[in-house]
Amino acid sequence: MRKKDFDVIVVGAGPAGLAAGYVLAKAGVDVIIIERGKFPGSKNVMGGIFYREPMDDLIPDFYKEAPLERHIIEQRMWLMDDTSHFSFGIKTQKHNVEPYNCFSVFRAHFDKWFAKKVVEAGALLINETVVTEPIVEDGKVVGVRTDRPQGDLYADVVIAADGVQSFLAKSLGLRKKITPEKVAVGVKEIIGLSEDQINDRFGVKDASEGVTIEITGPFLKGMEGMAWIYTNKTSVSIGIGVIVKDMIEHRKNPNDLLEELKAHPSIAPLIEGGDTKEYLAHLIPEGGYYSVPKMYTDGFMVAGDAAMLVDSVHREGSNLAVESGKLAARTYLEARQAGDFSERMLSRYQEKIEESFVLKDLKHYRNLPELLEEKRYLLTDYPQFIIDAMIELYTVDGTPKPEKFRKLKEELKSRFGYVNLAKDIFTIWRKMR
Amino acid sequence: MKKLRIEDKLYLIGYNVDHEYNHLGISDPEMCKTCEKKQCTYVCPASVYTWDEKEQKININYDACVECGTCRIACDYITWKYPRGGFGVAYKFG
Numbered sequence: 059m060r061k062k063d064f065d066v067i068v069v070g071a072g073p074a075g076l077a078a079g080y081v082l083a084k085a086g087v088d089v090i091i092i093e094r095g096k097f098p099g100s101k102n103v104m105g106g107i108f109y110r111e112p113m114d115d116l117i118p119d120f121y122k123e124a125p126l127e128r129h130i131i132e133q134r135m136w137l138m139d140d141t142s143h144f145s146f147g148i149k150t151q152k153h154n155v156e157p158y159n160c161f162s163v164f165r166a167h168f169d170k171w172f173a174k175k176v177v178e179a180g181a182l183l184i185n186e187t188v189v190t191e192p193i194v195e196d197g198k199v200v201g202v203r204t205d206r207p208q209g210d211l212y213a214d215v216v217i218a219a220d221g222v223q224s225f226l227a228k229s230l231g232l233r234k235k236i237t238p239e240k241v242a243v244g245v246k247e248i249i250g251l252s253e254d255q256i257n258d259r260f261g262v263k264d265a266s267e268g269v270t271i272e273i274t275g276p277f278l279k280g281m282e283g284m285a286w287i288y289t290n291k292t293s294v295s296i297g298i299g300v301i302v303k304d305m306i307e308h309r310k311n312p313n314d315l316l317e318e319l320k321a322h323p324s325i326a327p328l329i330e331g332g333d334t335k336e337y338l339a340h341l342i343p344e345g346g347y348y349s350v351p352k353m354y355t356d357g358f359m360v361a362g363d364a365a366m367l368v369d370s371v372h373r374e375g376s377n378l379a380v381e382s383g384k385l386a387a388r389t390y391l392e393a394r395q396a397g398d399f400s401e402r403m404l405s406r407y408q409e410k411i412e413e414s415f416v417l418k419d420l421k422h423y424r425n426l427p428e429l430l431e432e433k434r435y436l437l438t439d440y441p442q443f444i445i446d447a448m449i450e451l452y453t454v455d456g457t458p459k460p461e462k463f464r465k466l467k468e469e470l471k472s473r474f475g476y477v478n479l480a481k482d483i484f485t486i487w488r489k490m491r
Numbered sequence: 492m493k494k495l496r497i498e499d500k501l502y503l504i505g506y507n508v509d510h511e512y513n514h515l516g517i518s519d520p521e522m523c524k525t526c527e528k529k530q531c532t533y534v535c536p537a538s539v540y541t542w543d544e545k546e547q548k549i550n551i552n553y554d555a556c557v558e559c560g561t562c563r564i565a566c567d568y569i570t571w572k573y574p575r576g577g578f579g580v581a582y583k584f585g
Contacts, residue, residue, distance in 0.1 A: 094573055096507065100581040101558060165585030186577030205576050223560050225573075236564055243561040245536045247500075248584045249492070293584075302564050305534050312536040312561075313497045320492060329492055336584045337500035339536035339559040 064090045064182075066390055067202055067213040069189045069226060071098035072165075073376045074362025075219030076172045077116055077383030083179035085391055090182045090211065091173075092189055092204065099169030101221075103246065103340035106288040106295040107270060108163040109377040116384060117175060119157070125171050127162035127290035128268025129153070132261075136324070137275040137441035138285075143324045144445045147271075154267065162268050162288045162295065164248075165376075192216060192226055192358065198399075199230065199357035214399045217359050217386050219379070222341045224364035232360060233351045238303035239431060240345035242283060242370075245312040246297030247320075248290070249332035256289050259328050265291045272373065275441035277322070280434050281308055284373070285319050287328060293335060294328070296320065299342050312339065344370045347424035353411065354404040359386040367416055371423050378416045385410040425489040436482065443473060497538045501555050508554045509578035515539065515553045515562075516570040523549045523568075530565045556580070 066082055068075045071093035082089040095101040107130065113120055121129075131154045134147035153159040177183050193201040193210060201212035218226040222241070227233040253265045260269040273285040283300035298315050305312065319325060343349065343366040350367065353360045361367075362379030369378060389407040393399050411417050430436060447466050451459075470479065517523060524547055531540040537555045540562065542548075557580045563571035573579070 094576050096577055096581050099585050101579070102585050103582065104585070166582045167584070169585070188573050188576045223563075238564050241564055243534065243536060243559060302534065302561060305561075306528065306530045306565055309528070309530075309533060311497075311533045311538070313500065313538075317494055321494070326492065332492060334495060334500065334503060336503050336582065338504075338582060338585065339557045339561070341559050341561060341564070 061212045062214065063201075063211045064088050064213040065394070066090075066215050066217060067092065067211055068217045068219060069202060070219040070221055070362075070364070071095075071173050071183060071185075072102050072169060072219055072221060072362060072379060073172070074364070074379035074383035075217070076169065076176050077113075077380040078217050078219060078361060078387040079176045079181040079183075079383075080116060080172075080179055081384055081387035082390065083176060083181035085387075086180070087390070087394070090184060090213075091176065092187050092202070093183065093185045094188045095185065097170055097185055098173035098183070099166040102165035102169055103244070103338045104165055104376055105244070105246070105286055105297060105299075105373055106162050106164070106290070107160050107373065108168065109160045109374060110158055112377045112380040112384070114157060116380065121158060121161065125164075125167040127164065128266060129158040130160050130162065130268045130270055132269045134269065134271045136271055136273040137444055138273050138277040138322070138324060139275060139442060139445050140277060141323060142445050142449060143273070143275075144441075144448050162270075162290050164290070189220065189226065191229055194230075197356060199355065202226075215357050215359065215390050215393070215404075217361060217383070217390070218364050219361045219383060220364050222343050222363040224360065227351060227360045227364050230355055230358060232353070232355060236343070238306060239301060240343070240349050240427075242299040242301050242342040242344045243305060243312050243339065244297055244299035244342050245316050245337070245339045246295055247316065247337050248293050248295055248335040249329050250293045250335050251329070251332045253292055255331070256292070256294065260289050262289075273319075274437060275445070276438045277319075278437065279308065280438050281305070281310070282430050282434070282437060284370075286373070287325070294332070296325070296329060301344060313337075342370070342375070343368045344427060346370065346427045347417070347420040348427075350417070350420065352408070354401060354407050356401045356404075357399050359389065359404055359407050361386045367420070369419050369423070371426065372419070374419075378419075381414055381416050382411060385414065423490065429485065429489050433482070433485075436486075439473065443470065501537060504557065505581045505583060506554065507578050507581055509574055512575055512578075513551070513553045514572045514574045514579070515551050515556060517549060517551070518568050518570050520548055531562050531569060534565045535562050
């Protein structure tokens with residue numbers, strides 16, 4: 059019989075790997091999770107919003123115990139240029155009651171806690187260890203090689219939750235090389251402020267209530283990207299993510315962009331007097347549906363960022379990671395019952411992902427990355443028109459309102475042309491359908 | 492808020508520097524001499540890469556690397572590996 063150290067090896071203790079580890083350990087599976095950081099979460103970065111539902115399904119009422127920051131009761135969207143922003147959004151008391159909708163969170167705190175739960179459930183966690191390559195025998199993945207002396211480990215199945223770079227998925231040919239137009243570089247700062255300052259500036263009652271602001275528009279000078287501010291208990295997370303290709307072409311440095319964002323007149327007052335606690339950077343897979351690889355092969359499954367599972371429209375990623383980790387683990391349990399870890403058996407994982415919200419959501423927006431790549435003016439010219447129109451309508455200068463509307467209509471016609479406008483609306487509608 | 496330089500920000504990050512192993516490199520340094528954009532010198536969020544005009548080469552300050560991998564996506568000649576287990580960046584917040 060072939061050597062076997064564990065039933066399952068999970069690579070990476072982020073949300074995907076930990077979710078897989080939790081399901082497996084709870085089911086009595088002999089599972090090891092290998093993490094390259096000093097502790098789970100120490101290498102992880104995200105924008106900072108974590109949705110409750112997929113995690114609650116795993117650990118009911120986790121939010122009562124987990125280290126979370128604020129639950130989010132208001133989500134704002136800003137169209138911003140260099141001097142102005144147009145704001146819309148939703149604030150609701152429906153998100154101000156338990157079990158809540160989503161939370162601001164720090165990965166380093168949350169993942170550490172989550173890992174503790176996984177270890178309590180019976181998984182073995184090894185930190186400070188890099189998995190260097192998969193071990194393949196007769197075309198089957200049978201284990202992993204690590205950077206420890208005599209560090210080869212064997213198992214029936216390897217679940218790769220090794221993040222956006224996923225050298226494992228790549229070396230097995232499941233993933234293509236990431237190209238600069240399919241990935242964004244995100245940089246973020248944690249800026250410390252007092253509870254009262256945050257509550258006053260963001261209009262919430264106390265340190266449990268939180269606000270998010272997502273920012274796009276001509277401020278980004280035609281680069282495809284998004285900026286954000288999220289409230290934590292005694293800090294705000296402020297960040298900006300831009301497609302790497304655009305960053306290269308515009309000869310921009312991510313930190314310079316972040317500094318420009320912080321200095322914007324709409325944003326500076328929100329962070330005034332704060333002190334920066336940490337600066338962070340990470341890649342965000344933005345390719346969407348078409349960049350999701352085949353997620354399995356003999357003895358092997360891929361989950362989370364490693365499988366490019368990010369819904370950039372709704373800035374969701376960690377909840378997709380949790381869901382995929384869970385489904386990979388459940389597929390293993392079925393495979394174990396059947397005593398079959400072949401590619402054919404593990405293909406059920408991809409089916410499960412397709413039936414879940416994960417791929418359904420990504421499929422819904424499948425043509426959006428391409429659309430935005432082609433029609434960059436959707437991110438600049440239209441938002442600029444909306445900002446200018448709002449300024450015009452709210453400027454009282456003796457011009458009667460009917461004339462203002464007439465002017466705006468003319469402006470719309472001369473800037474875009476009604477035919478182009480109709481075409482764009484139709485294209486967006488068709489691609490989002 | 493006062494404008495922060497990248498050097499100031501890097502002081503805020505916890506690192507466990509591996510003094511014996513450089514995880515970053517350039518497979519063909521000759522290419523750097525003809526590279527027009529030298530995108531590694533500006534896309535890196537930690538400014539790890541700088542162009543040394545006198546020596547005609549890219550200097551790599553690997554201690555400052557935050558392991559995002561942007562350089563690797565931006566340039567095919569950059570060889571990028573994870574730091575050894577336990578080394579490299581260790582975020583407090585994440």
